[in-house]
Amino acid sequence: MIMRMVRNQPSTTQEELVNDLKAAGTIVTKKTIGNTLRCEGLKSCSIRKVPLLKKAHVLAHLKFASEHLNDSEENWVKVLWSDETKIELFDVNSTRCVCRRRNAAQDSLTHS
Secondary structure (H helix, E strand, O other), X not given: OHHHHHHHOOOOOHHHHHHHHHHOXXXXXXXXXXXXXXXXXXXXXXXXXXXXXXXXXXXXXXXXXXXXXXXOHHHHHOOOOOOOOOOOOOOOOOOOEEEEEOOOOOOXXXXX
């Protein structure tokens, strides 16, 4: 059941596996799950960090900057600027560990 859950949802963490198995009526520890995954050839690794801006975003920013290069100061005063920095408390932005086969790509996933 553990391996099926990891295959169907590669981003599943050991904590999520413990909770899912508990909900199904089986109580196991994270250590037991870790041992099982290692026996199946999986290892714990961090998800690869990806750039916040994709190539399309960079090109869109460059296009905007080129189009508005010679705008007057009066036009720039009308622009509403915002800071889109996302800050979360209590380790929500911490590194997420998932299980992968050795030498497998560590794909990035959306944090939920």
